Amino acid sequence: MPFKRNILCIGAGYVGGPTMAMIAFKCPQYKVTVVDINPERIAQWNSDDLPIYEPGLDQVVRAARGRNLFFSTEIEKGIQASDVIFVSVNTPTKNFGAGAGMAADLQYWDKTAREIRKYSRSNKIIVEKSTLPVKTAQAMERILTCGDTALSFDVLSNPEFLAEGTAIQDLENPDRVLIGSSQTAQGICARDVLVEIYANWVPREKIITSNIWSSELSKLVANAFLAQRISSVNSISALCEKADADVQEVARAVGMDSRVGAKFLNASVGFGGSCFKKDILNLVYICRYYDLREVADYWEGVVKINEYQKERFILNMLQVMFNTLAGKKICLFGFAFKADTGDTRESPAIQIAKRLMEERADLVITDPKAIDNAKEDLKGAIGNVTYVEDPLDATAGCCAIAVMTEWSLYKNLDYREIYRKMAKPAFIFDGRNILDHEALHNMGFNVFPIGKPPLTHF
Secondary structure (H helix, E strand, C coil): CCCCEEEEEECCCCCHHHHHHHHHHHCCCEEEEEECCCHHHHHHHCCCCCCCCCCCHHHHHHHHECCCEEEECCHHHHHHHCCEEEECCCCCECCCCCCCCCCECCHHHHHHHHHHHHHCCCCEEEEECCCCCCCHHHHHHHHHHCCCCCCCEEEEECCCCCCCCCHHHHHHCCCCEEEEECCCHHHHHHHHHHHHHHCCCCCHHHEEEEEHHHHHHHHHHHHHHHHHHHHHHHHHHHHHHHHCCCHHHHHHHHHCCCCCCCCCCCCCCCCCCCCHHHHHHHHHHHHHHCCCHHHHHHHHHHHHHHHHHHHHHHHHHHHHCCCCCCCCEEEEECCCCCCCCCCCCCCHHHHHHHHHHHCCCEEEEECCCCHHHHHHHCCCCCCEEEECCCHHHHCCCCCEEEECCCCHHHHHCCHHHHHHHCCCCCEEEECCCCCCHHHHHHHCCEEEECCCCCECCC
């Protein structure tokens, strides 16, 4: 029996792979193919060792792979055979030329648009899944329709709102699915095709539609608002430490206000991940392009507070450990930017680790899923660093533990045994406020949480 639709995704990364796996899992009537220029990544998607760790992803991929979900490097063939093409390529922050350090680097997106035009033999619906600046859809449409072509290309915006660590849950039961299109009859017809795909499992009232520019901007704004909440509570954590207040108590009181809400009010060493910083800087760049200087400065402040929080954490470690870290063995608990993922992109642990090595500390890094990425992130960094999977082994002989990632396993370790094996005085810097600080203090640790008075023995 032939498939009802042929869906292609160009890009087999953190967004493309899981999203297509869920579509294939929920829609056996569609053939879903994911292509990528990286043969090693495709080989991993076709193996039992997936390139991405996400709770529940293994089960979804295994259920659909080989049935109606396929991973391939044959980009040309995939484009020719498809009706709907999701574009999910990398759009990192540009590190050269105009806009360096802020604007999105669109070279991979541009190349993909040109490949779609080159290899297409039939009309296509193109779906922007990558995070892109406003008006990018218009640029893609111009690339696709330039020259002599009788083909029709309808470009839609369908931003992802996934949170790593809960991506499968977010895909299966999303808060909303946003689809932006041109408001022409043809654009709305193309939009309805995408609505029909998601409606196989997402309630219709959660599928919202807009014009294409609003959709593109909504992704940047959503991430900016979430990051702003984290930077806001982190700025207050610095005040709490000076005023002997407890940031968790403050956040709880504020979060119970129904106008504010409790989510994203956990003070920490700082936010990370592939989206927050990149999307805010992109938003800043767009605002400056339109000469909205005050707006740009406001959002840039969110990133500045995040950098301040990481540096404040380091300087606090240096100060309380008697103003020298040289030769001291320090263990980082976690390297992923958040729990339940192996992703280390923009992880606060990267900057913390490099700064500790600048202070000539001897680092030991442990993480249940991110050690390989940590090795890559610290490649070429000058200093002593070792990697140990078992956190109990990792802490032996250390002067201090710094909690970088809120992995639940760190809450339930045998800290009495850890304390026994550590150098004294022993310090814990809880960059995620996940540990029982009173209990640790009673064991003998000097405990330094975020946004709370320290518990010390001196």
